[in-house]
Amino acid sequence: MTAARDALRDAAARFAFSPTARLDAELLLAHALGVDRQRLLLTLADHDVPPAFAELVDRRARHEPVAYLTGTRAFWTIDLLVGPGVLIPRADSETLIEAAVDHFAGTAGPRRILDLGTGPGTLLLAALDQWPMATGQGVDASPVALDYARRNAAALGSAGRARFTAGDWADRITDTFDLVLANPPYIESDAALPDEVARYEPAAALFAGSDGLDDYRRIAVQLPALLTPGGVACVEIGATQGQSAAALFRAAGLSVILRRDLGDRDRCLVVTP
Template sequence: MTPRDALRDAARRFAFSDTARLDAELLLAHALGLSRERLLLTLDDQHVPATFAGFVDRRAAQEPVAYITGTRAFWTIDLLVGPGVLIPRADSETLIEVAVDHFAGTPGPARVLDLGTGPGTLLLAALDQWPGARGEGVDASDTALDYARRNAAALGLGDRARFRVGDWAAGIDTRFDLVLANPPYVESDAVLPDEVARYEPAGALFAGADGLDDYRRIAAQLSALIAPGGVACVEIGAEQGRSAAALFRARGLSVSIRRDLGDRDRCLVVTG
């Protein structure tokens, strides 16, 4: 079988995915130890490794591509990911875009806090964006924090990032120039695609009957975390702009809403 035939057949098996062809290309590139870009440039010169069939079977069972390849690109960095951690989404890059706009024309944030850091996604992207920054990532999951520490080391950011188990901002008495948070925000009775519901950690997804449980807790803590001139960027679900923002405004915080590239509400921009 030629690589083109293998990609075509794999994409057909991935009909459940909106990115079936891309999924197939990423898996073949992974099997060959190449970047996707290099694969596409040299496709007719390649072969189909035996390992590709196993990758295709796993994806056909709706296992996320990122868990199969063990990596996910986000902003300017590549992150190690695996079972037990939330896979970074491109929509979450909106939070970094908001921060870049907020600090435009300045040296950038000196101190960064990432609440619910997962594999270090937002914190490490911010530290890569601003080489003078240092930061802290908090998560309730030891598995996620293990990935975060490994990612910090792999990216050469281990001396600027520290991670700890925590319950959101409980026990933190320091103010930060930039606070980032991507809390769970899915309603407890929501029906998710199998590749999310069956594989990704429920604790990083669900947040009570209305999906707002964790926003209530973060809103109560946030005013004591933002340094003068600082900003908090909090991810929200596409239908939660008004309801989530109201929780923060009720705490005396100023809130605006930033939309993502799909023109959906995605980020609360919070200042003191």
């Protein structure tokens, strides 16, 4: 059998296209062994490499996302089930939860939360984990995404506090919310993307017209009727959209503060009535 250390080195070399090649290899080997990554690294010398690892390496070498191969992705304080047909949660999106935490600091937190374009439940379930007394609704147009969201809510023990519905943004929503979260598509339709995104992740969750702003135009005019007094919306944007996206929400009569992510890029509009 191949030693685990050698297998990781060889796999990482095949993943040279990835900025996290070694991490990718470690996550895939841990998955093949049925252990977590921390356990793998602590006991690396004890492991032989299972046959399943070779197939995982081959698939990753074809740029298939690691999250689809392992079926999970960590986000904020939770682990989410993910797979083909859903947008993979990114650490950059945690900026929205951080912004909400700051907004509600010193209070009991939001009671009712809405997540527009919930995908596998990413933002809503992270927020419900942050505020255990809150309830929320997640909306998505994708049946695949909603199935993952419901499975994630059940796995996290949040099924009684989270409701997931099919919808076109907030078109059929008449309730108001203390916190609205949204990570809409914001990529220009002709933008070049890495293979693992362009070939594998759902286009409907990525692209938003020639300027990437189509869905912000929809959400901005819906938002004033969704927020309670003292409520806030945290809306993800692309790194070059700070001014252009914010202008749409200001035109709807809303106040906007721009928040940057850990890479010091524009990432979140903090929107209040």
